Amino acid sequence: MTARETNPNFMNGVPQLLILRLLQQEEMYGYEIVQAIHNRTESVIAVGEGVVYPVLHALEREGALKSRRKTVNGRSRIYYSVTPAGSRRLANLSEAWTNLAAAIQKMLTGGQNVEAIP
């Protein structure tokens, strides 16, 4: 085997994925996202604000999210929602994750070798 291609950091970008998914369902602000992930995964996943905010900024910079300022009860919030580009991004990440999870699951539960490709 001369070509040695591996996958660049195949595990990364899960916070990205979750955030995009949440925002596709519903407009949300940073602090709310932190809690939403905590609640909806029943504490299995708990990302802090130090993860969420940088991701939001990066995604907006890349055009996957758009934001609008809104003041509620004297509290200034920045609501984010996905753009069409973000929606496409979500679809890609989502599929990649599904493939990955399936592959791992298969290794964990599955038996021996895959049949050799003919």
Place this chain on the structure above:
Amino acid sequence: MTARETNPNFMNGVPQLLILRLLQQEEMYGYEIVQAIHNRTESVIAVGEGVVYPVLHALEREGALKSRRKTVNGRSRIYYSVTPAGSRRLANLSEAWTNLAAAIQKMLTGGQNVEAIP
């Protein structure tokens, strides 16, 4: 919320998990593991030797693996197999992964909020 607990690097240790799983099924050596992961996941996951060897060394150092030298066709190979401690480790990692994957899958496919805990 004063207590801000998150999960320490929840995505890491997948190579560990896969390697332990392979070795539980069958004694293998490093170079073989690299290809086995490649083959059995149908190239969805491709970890290089630079990932596998350090993990093997670390796991052995921690007592999760044991090794024996063996020469086949004039080629010196180091075969690894899991110890009881390694088996326990595998069980833990495996369960953690399953929970994680389930939580993410639920967010990706699921609808809205989880019902509030009564």
Place this chain on the structure above:
DNA sequence: TGCGATACATCGAACCGCAAGGTATTATGA
């Protein structure tokens, strides 16, 4: 005899996620 595959190994760079810290406002409650 020279190239590709086998088989081991290490190291630096890159990257990500985490904890911790910082600001400011509003609500709670002692």
Place this chain on the structure above:
DNA sequence: TCATAATACCTTGCGGTTCGATGTATCGCA
């Protein structure tokens, strides 16, 4: 009333993983 907790935003340094490149040596085959 005055500290504390919760809301809401944000940045930065650290640590740990993973990746890619590189190195060595042997074997088989053309």
